[in-house]
Amino acid sequence: xxxxQKYRDQMQLTWGDRIRVHPAxxxxxxYITLAPGALGDLEEMCGGIQKSFKARxxxxxxxxxxxxxxxxxxxxxxxxxxxxxxxxxxxxxxxxHMEVPSISGTVEAANWxxxxxxxxxxxxxxxxxHPLASHPDWPEDVLPMLKEFDGRSQVPRIARRADFxxxxxxxxxxxxxxxxxxxxxxxxxxxxxxxxxxxxxxDLQLYYTHKGTEKIAEGARVARCVxxxxxxxxxxxxxxxxxxxxxxERLAGITPPPRAIVIRTMLLELERLYNHIGDTGALLLDVGxxxxxxxxxxxxxxxxxxxEILSGSRLLRGIAALGGVRREIEETLHKxxxxxxxxxxxHEEFRQLIKLxxxxxxxxxxxxxxxxxxxxxxxxxxxxxxxxxxxxxxxDLRRDHPHCAxxxxxxxxxxxxxxxxxxxxxxxxxxxxxSFRILEQLVRQREAEPxxxxxxxxxxxxxxxxxxxxGWRGEIVHWIKTDHMGSISRWKITDPSFHNWRxxxxxxxxxxxxxxxVINKSFNLSYSGNDR
Amino acid sequence: MFKILRQSIRTGVVTRPYPDxxxxxxxxxxxxxxxxxxxxxxxxxxxxxxxxxxxxxxxADDKEGQKLLSLSYGSCIFCGACEDACPxxxxxxxxxxxxxxxxxxxxxEALYKEEAGKMQFVRITAQETVGETARGLEDIGxxxxxxxxxxxxxxxxxxxxxxxxxxxxxxxxxxxxxxIYDIERFGIHFVASPRHADMxxxxxxxxxxxxxALKQTYDATPxxxxxxxxxxxxxxxxxxxxxxxxxxxxxxxxxVDVYIPGCPPRPEALLHGILLAxxxxx
Numbered sequence: 001x002x003x004x005q006k007y008r009d010q011m012q013l014t015w016g017d018r019i020r021v022h023p024a025x026x027x028x029x030x031y032i033t034l035a036p037g038a039l040g041d042l043e044e045m046c047g048g049i050q051k052s053f054k055a056r057x058x059x060x061x062x063x064x065x066x067x068x069x070x071x072x073x074x075x076x077x078x079x080x081x082x083x084x085x086x087x088x089x090x091x092x093x094x095x096x097h098m099e100v101p102s103i104s105g106t107v108e109a110a111n112w113x114x115x116x117x118x119x120x121x122x123x124x125x126x127x128x129x130h131p132l133a134s135h136p137d138w139p140e141d142v143l144p145m146l147k148e149f150d151g152r153s154q155v156p157r158i159a160r161r162a163d164f165x166x167x168x169x170x171x172x173x174x175x176x177x178x179x180x181x182x183x184x185x186x187x188x189x190x191x192x193x194x195x196x197x198x199x200x201x202x203d204l205q206l207y208y209t210h211k212g213t214e215k216i217a218e219g220a221r222v223a224r225c226v227x228x229x230x231x232x233x234x235x236x237x238x239x240x241x242x243x244x245x246x247x248x249e250r251l252a253g254i255t256p257p258p259r260a261i262v263i264r265t266m267l268l269e270l271e272r273l274y275n276h277i278g279d280t281g282a283l284l285l286d287v288g289x290x291x292x293x294x295x296x297x298x299x300x301x302x303x304x305x306x307x308e309i310l311s312g313s314r315l316l317r318g319i320a321a322l323g324g325v326r327r328e329i330e331e332t333l334h335k336x337x338x339x340x341x342x343x344x345x346x347h348e349e350f351r352q353l354i355k356l357x358x359x360x361x362x363x364x365x366x367x368x369x370x371x372x373x374x375x376x377x378x379x380x381x382x383x384x385x386x387x388x389x390x391x392x393x394x395x396d397l398r399r400d401h402p403h404c405a406x407x408x409x410x411x412x413x414x415x416x417x418x419x420x421x422x423x424x425x426x427x428x429x430x431x432x433x434x435s436f437r438i439l440e441q442l443v444r445q446r447e448a449e450p451x452x453x454x455x456x457x458x459x460x461x462x463x464x465x466x467x468x469x470x471g472w473r474g475e476i477v478h479w480i481k482t483d484h485m486g487s488i489s490r491w492k493i494t495d496p497s498f499h500n501w502r503x504x505x506x507x508x509x510x511x512x513x514x515x516x517x518v519i520n521k522s523f524n525l526s527y528s529g530n531d532r
Numbered sequence: 533m534f535k536i537l538r539q540s541i542r543t544g545v546v547t548r549p550y551p552d553x554x555x556x557x558x559x560x561x562x563x564x565x566x567x568x569x570x571x572x573x574x575x576x577x578x579x580x581x582x583x584x585x586x587x588x589x590x591x592a593d594d595k596e597g598q599k600l601l602s603l604s605y606g607s608c609i610f611c612g613a614c615e616d617a618c619p620x621x622x623x624x625x626x627x628x629x630x631x632x633x634x635x636x637x638x639x640x641e642a643l644y645k646e647e648a649g650k651m652q653f654v655r656i657t658a659q660e661t662v663g664e665t666a667r668g669l670e671d672i673g674x675x676x677x678x679x680x681x682x683x684x685x686x687x688x689x690x691x692x693x694x695x696x697x698x699x700x701x702x703x704x705x706x707x708x709x710x711x712i713y714d715i716e717r718f719g720i721h722f723v724a725s726p727r728h729a730d731m732x733x734x735x736x737x738x739x740x741x742x743x744x745a746l747k748q749t750y751d752a753t754p755x756x757x758x759x760x761x762x763x764x765x766x767x768x769x770x771x772x773x774x775x776x777x778x779x780x781x782x783x784x785x786x787x788v789d790v791y792i793p794g795c796p797p798r799p800e801a802l803l804h805g806i807l808l809a810x811x812x813x814x
Contacts, residue, residue: 234700
């Protein structure tokens, strides 16, 4: 009995006629539609899935399907790692009564997702109604993701003050930071409440880099959006592009040739490597270990240079393609030699660097116990990816929902339980080791085989599927629905940062302000991936 | 301590000289696309394939049967989709130092006329001059120092402003400070406040939510100030264009002195653009 069947039977046994099975186009997805009138059961149903199936909340997609069905839909996506299945609860929303019960009382991980849906679609997840995506000067009645909103229109600013959570009491001060930061980083606003040095509360205002990515893709040809996917988050160019390609391939029922899968896996690991090595350097810089930081940045530069040799782009852009990859990465002696020389050199020097770090008590002292995120809190907030693995959340899509070539590869999933800055650094160090191990297994496999399937001219209309990869930060989940022409009707992008930004206010509590940069860096979350 | 010293000595000097012709981009690098107008038949396949609208084909005003094909390096993201669509007439070169002070200089345009049922190339109607000083940069380091000395006295202070980029440009700007590119050897420093800055290095299409912050940052920068727009988004909105969320380029919000094409520009391209900006300020 396949997994989808098993869970379908279980759901039907529990919920009877309050649910209907909806067709799916990818084999490991199961869609269940909530019957009209069963809206009151939503929270209990989602809580039950989370608890009895050991499922993890993956994303919440809203989709305006009024033209086809007269309804808007919410898709609550849960991942069930034990059976490699995605269970999706599909909830119709009547446009005359745009309100659903919030599930975030039971599934806390859905909190931000619900608030974004309210700001962009006007669907009220009662009582979770505090704005998230809309800035104070955005008019509340303008809902950019509804189909009738023209993405090219200009929206007037209204006068309204930002509403941050306040802490009151003797000796409490507020420190506003951003959106233009002191370093060369992305924009966002942090509002600290401090009692002397220790941070009592941190509130965030993000979405400064909101570029309307999901809106401008509406109605676009599917192949045209691969470069757009590469620009969701610059440091995850390939990861996002690949998640996008996966979604399209899954809804169209296409399997890329084996060589393409090998190349994709290698590129994904190369992306992980340059980011993990760079982050190691940034962490060392923030605790004042300049010699170590300089070494790590030099190694990162070596990896970026290797990326350019192999793919033509330092950030691995312009190589992802639907149905395969756009070019070979190991076809010349020069490339193969550069690959071998660089990986051997960087691997060895990175090991030396880590030995140096481990022998430096002044560095370790700054990293240990700083910015602790407990396993309980990480689990409650639904923290994923490397930040989750540093706090004892044993989750890695490469193992739990095998994609690319990972089911044929030997690698260990990193895991720490301390949840402090050092744990997040240690997870990175272990993953660097594993990435080199994975690359060793993949190099020069299946050479001279085709790396692209015939171009996808015909994308089937009215289909939908998830696409996912384990990027270097964590799981990247896209959901695509095509319209009656086979163009994009809805493209939902979930960057791991969207889950993990909520870890930051929890982790900085009771730490001192001067430690904030290193705590923030240890998560290194994407603003652009979050804001899109 | 001794371990660190030993490692430093073992590593030696890794900084790459600039300009260094030997360390240019490797084969397969996707730089400036060039259209061979004589071979082009103005079929429009490239314009159709271009994801950012950098290549356009349109009817010439008031002239029947005539078409204009234009390519803007300000919107190009160097993906190579045009080359894939038309390998006969379009090729991506390895040229990447494309900075310029004039926005017009980013566009090349050619006129086509229908003759015997085929589109024939007539003439180039607008000529790009990107990378105007890319050649002849003999001793760029010395030039840097002397220009900075004239203008700002000893050093140039740069404030980087991310006005909604994808973080790609930031990766390359950050790379300028590593030991390989070591921008500080030219007397250039990145500073934490616009009040300390001589130059704003702005990335991103300027989102609606960053528009006010960018204006305020510009106003906080003392005169004489330079503004450099980095990357396709900052020049034209790039792949994000102009929308409810995006202003469509830095010069829609604050005046820009130099444009650096690229998506993102390589670190050497950034160095070239920064030098060009210094050369323009009298």
